[in-house]
Amino acid sequence: MINSREVGQEFKAFSSQELHDFLNEVSGVNLVMLCSSDGFELSLASKKNIENTGKIAAVSSSILAMVSAFISEIQLFGCQTITLDAENGKVFLTAVDHPHHPMVIVAVTNKDILMGQMLYYFKKLSESLAKPQIKKVS
Secondary structure (H helix, E strand, O other): OOOOOOOOOHHHHHHHHHHHHHHHHOOOOOEEEEEEEEOOEEEEEEEEOOOHHHHHHHHHHHHHHHHHHHHHOOOOOOOEEEEEEOEEEEEEEEEEEEOOOOOOOOOOOOOOOOOOHHHHHHHHHHHHOOOOOOOOOO
């Protein structure tokens, strides 16, 4: 029996292509990862060799869950994206509101990224991954 929370290979291939397209489209992005809401890596595109992607996936989903709880407590609604600004770069986290598989996207960028471009394409990526994939009949 297949776990209903598990995404299929077709979706993993689709998401991998979407992440690679995003990585190549947005200047200054070093890593973009799609994670399950329970903290497992689903797809990854990276310009650098990163060894601890499992930890990044786990922490990313936890951060998004904690911030969502905080936002709810202060009665703000619709918060989907978190930006962390460090001395040597930025991290963006966003929820993917897929109807069957809630997910998180994390992107690690250079410090001098164009924020408007990044947020525009990040939202497009999230929307694309949120759509259920329909199998084509030949």
